[in-house]
Amino acid sequence: MSIPRLTACIVSTGEEVLRGELIDSNSAELARQLGEAGFEIQLMLTAGDRRMDLDFVLRTALDRAGWVFMTGGLGPTEDDLTAEVVAQLAQVPLQFDLPSWQHVERRFAEFGIPLTENNRKQAMFPAGAQILANPNGTAPGFVASLSLAGDERRVVALPGPPREMQPMLRTFLASLPQARKATHSFMRFLGIGESSLAEAMRPWADQNIELGYRAIFPELELKLYDASEAQIHSLRAFALENFADYLLDFSSLGTPELFARYLTETGQTFAVAESCTGGLVGKIITDLPGASAYFLGGVVSYANSAKHDLLGVDAATLAEHGAVSEPVAQQMARGVRERFGADIGLSITGIAGPDGGTDQKPVGTVWLGRADAHGTAARHRQFVRGREWVRTFAAHDGLRWLMRDWLQARWRATVGGG
Amino acid sequence: MSIPRLTACIVSTGEEVLRGELIDSNSAELARQLGEAGFEIQLMLTAGDRRMDLDFVLRTALDRAGWVFMTGGLGPTEDDLTAEVVAQLAQVPLQFDLPSWQHVERRFAEFGIPLTENNRKQAMFPAGAQILANPNGTAPGFVASLSLAGDERRVVALPGPPREMQPMLRTFLASLPQARKATHSFMRFLGIGESSLAEAMRPWADQNIELGYRAIFPELELKLYDASEAQIHSLRAFALENFADYLLDFSSLGTPELFARYLTETGQTFAVAESCTGGLVGKIITDLPGASAYFLGGVVSYANSAKHDLLGVDAATLAEHGAVSEPVAQQMARGVRERFGADIGLSITGIAGPDGGTDQKPVGTVWLGRADAHGTAARHRQFVRGREWVRTFAAHDGLRWLMRDWLQARWRATVGGG
Incomplete structure (x- = not known):
């Protein structure tokens, strides 16, 4: 049967996947990138470390598609059979590649690990294969051609560790004339x-x-x-x-990255008063290195007494309006801004659930407050779908709210008009 | 070929997986649970929504193992072909099952959604199949027997949504005499x-x-x-x-769950002063509902001025020893404990990287402080592997440190002796 050129099957190999110890994220990443490059994926197949199984899935895959992209089995141990099995299917011998061996030697020297005879295996490839450099690990990948009932097929063998596999795949697809270079x-x-x-x-x-x-x-x-x-x-x-x-x-930047740019570009510092988010805003902001340039810190005022003692929220306001209310959100924002000497203060107070909701303030009710040199403001939101969603949306929504004007200017600069 | 009874292949179906939009976590969960039940997994196979592909992977799987466990394709749309394809392989007609139909009707009524003629499909099964109830969704699963070259094979068809699939699988395995009931x-x-x-x-x-x-x-x-x-x-x-x-x-409880039990059992309250973790400790603690019973809050003192202004860390100590030091960790812990009126205060100050390290205090250097009614103590750690690891390990290590005595008593209560 003749098969259109840009059809592919995805094969992964490794006992960890068959034992359920590892979720096969490589196959999903391959599917996404191959789809973008214009490949139509037929099947995904996973085999363990047994030769007969690997041989079987490769035959099955080659029977169904013009290309087989596979991950794993390029290591130095006995279980690593990819090059051997592919060579057998292509009916060619394994061949030693000196530049690949020198690459392996260099990697080991860099890490000060002694080389063993086993490692020579990582420089053996099906004769005639195109070798794919691995700048992020030891084992190079390869592309082997073989013919099946007169039709040419290709096997692209990539390493198992995602941080080695992904760049190698990108480089390969960029070099492949048939692949769609999607703008x-x-x-x-x-x-x-x-x-x-x-x-x-x-x-x-x-x-x-x-x-x-x-x-x-x-x-x-x-x-x-x-x-x-x-x-x-x-x-x-x-x-x-x-x-x-x-x-x-109009980019793939997320809220935390945008917020970091907003503060950096406008030269402002920031502090946050968190109640229901419990530290999540600070955590998100400090996930990014370099946050100390604009993030001064925050108060997690989980208990009401902390809202009063550490942020100066008025006890009467707390008693009258409750902790989840417009005036408390405003006072928290003002309090944290003053105490940290920040340009901008944000506050988040809400009911994350599953308990603590009432008819008037159901689970998901969140009040946000902001304070800057011009004054304070508050924002009411009603989030759904449980504790994790309420907290995560509240944190992201609060950051976007603060940079709203800056974002709008950024959108207009891209789209033009006005 | 005769195949030992407890061999299995795992099949998943769905275009979203082949397009890389969804990582196939069902297959990993199946592999884990089947492995525990004593099944030896041969292969995993994934097909999209095309009939010929589903038929092909099922035949391939049945050829290689005594059991095939599959997920997906039980919905009401045209793409949902599981029952049809399995019936064809088993050479039996599809049969309407009234109790399953009544279950579908009940589910729709509960959610107030009108039923369409399509939904009748979800009550059609290969004749003779054992039907598996779905308490968490609409589509029941089924187990079909078929014979292949004289050997009996079984196909276990489960729904795609993990929250429906997992309980159905557990119930089925618990009822299966051949399955190992691992203690x-x-x-x-x-x-x-x-x-x-x-x-x-x-x-x-x-x-x-x-x-x-x-x-x-x-x-x-x-x-x-x-x-x-x-x-x-x-x-x-x-x-x-x-x-x-x-x-x-000696359980599968993690640090946050254990820490919550520790505070609850000992009736203590807690506050945290975070520098390099930036709010992560508070976030972890408040991920669990009910944290307000013991968590009063915290200060994220990312800037040095905040360590002084909000936690009362001595300016001379900061200048002399630096923010990442034993005396500063102790003063932060004491300060946060006093300001929140908590029984226990924890502090974390360190260099998460990638920048900010020195020869004396390389990236990964962390000082932790604790304060309670008996006084204060500090702990030095050196973590590796980058910003996320340093921060995550520091947060977990700090919580474990605080409950160390309680954990030891708990271990001894389990193991006995002393």
Whole structure:
């Protein structure tokens, strides 16, 4: 049977996957990148470390597609059979590759680990294979050609560790003439689900623009493939007109990265008063290195007494309005700004659940406060879907709220007009 | 070819997996649970929504194992072909099952959604199949028997959503006479890697005790299968003697859950002063609902001025010893304990990297402080492997340090002696 050229099967090998100790994220990453490059994926197959199983899945895969992309089995141990099995299928011998061996030697020398005779294995490839350099690890990958009933097939063998596999795959696809070099651009959203956005974008999907959605909790990334400059421009203007409440950026930057740029560009410092988020805002901000340039710190005022003692929230206000209320949010923001001497103060107080909700303030009720040189403001939100969602959305929503004007200027600078 | 009874292949179906939009966590969960039940997994296979592909992977799987466990394709749409394809392979017609239909009707009524004719499909099964109830969703699963070259084979079809699949699988395995009902017990560790622990445990692995390791970042869970009471006891005593520095518990509870129990059982309140962890300790503690019973809050003193202004750290001490130092850690812990009126105060100050390290205080240097009614203490740690690891280990290490005595008493209560 003749098979169109850009069909592929994905094969992974490794006992850890068959034992359920490892979730096979490599295959998902391969599927995504190959899909973008224009491959149509037929099947995914996983075998353990037995030769007969690996041989079987490779034969099965080669029977079904023009390309087989496989991960794993390139290590130095006896269980690592990829090169051997592929050579056998291609009916060629294994061949020693001196530059690859020198690469292995260099890697071991760098880490001061003694080389063993086993490691020579990592420089043996099916004769005639194209060797794929591995700048991030020991084992090079390879591409072997073989023919099946007169049709040419290719096996692309990649290493198992994701940080070695992913760059090698990208480099290979970039060098492959048949692969689609998608020009793509991104948009990023917060607070809108994939199905709602996809529904609204339907007119664009009908115009030869391929749209890809990717949930990066709690955000949503939209990727536009092969759109012209004019189409990208119209689509951005459309998003700005219809989804400004959910738009983050015309890029793949997320809330924390954008917030770091906002503070850096505007030269402001920041402090946060957290109640229901319990430290999550500070954690997100300090996940990024270099945060000390703009993040002074925060108070986690989980107990009401801490809202009063550490942030100066008025006891009467607490008693009258409750901890989850507009005036308390405002006083928390003002208090944390003053105590840290920050340019901007943010506060978050809410009911994350599962308990603690009332009819008037159900689980998911959140009040946010902001304070800067111009004064204070508050914002009410009602989040859904449980504790983790409420907390995560509240933290991201608060940061986006603070940089709203800056984001709008950034959008306009991209889309133009005014 | 005759195949031993407890061999299995795992099949998943769904375009989202082939497109890389979804990582196939169902197959990993199946592999783990089937492995525990004594099945030997041969292959994993994934097909999209095309009938010929699903038919092909099922045939391939049935050819290689006595059992095929599959997920997905039980929904009401045209793409959902599982029952149809299995019936064809088993050479039986599809049959309507009234109780299943009544279950579907009830589920829809509960959610107030109108039923369509399509939904009748979810009550159609290969004739003679055993039907598996789905208390968590609409689509029941089923077990179909078929014979292949005279040998009996079984296909177990489970729904795709993990929260429906997992309980159905557990119920099915519990009812299966051939399945191993593993008695197992857990140990949980922090700060030791899988390879080191496995090496030290080798003598036990040679004694017919099967050991399973599972990394739950930053911790490590060890599972003992089918060990006798006496063996479990000896192994615990061995761990206590050799790994007390890394042991968390003789259970699968992690640091945050144990810390919550520690505070609850001892009736103490807690506050935290965080520098390099930036709010992570508070975040971890408040991930658990009910934390307000013992967690008063914290100060994230990312800037040095905040260590002085909000926690009362002496300016001269800061200048002389630096922010990452024993006296500053102690003063931070004392300060946060006093300001929150907490029974226990913890502090964490360190260099998370990638920048900011010096020869004397390289990246990964962390000082922890504790303060309670008896006084203050400090602890020095040197963590490795980058910002995320340093921060995560520091947070977990700090919490374990605080409850060390309580943990030891808990271990002794389990192992006995003294």
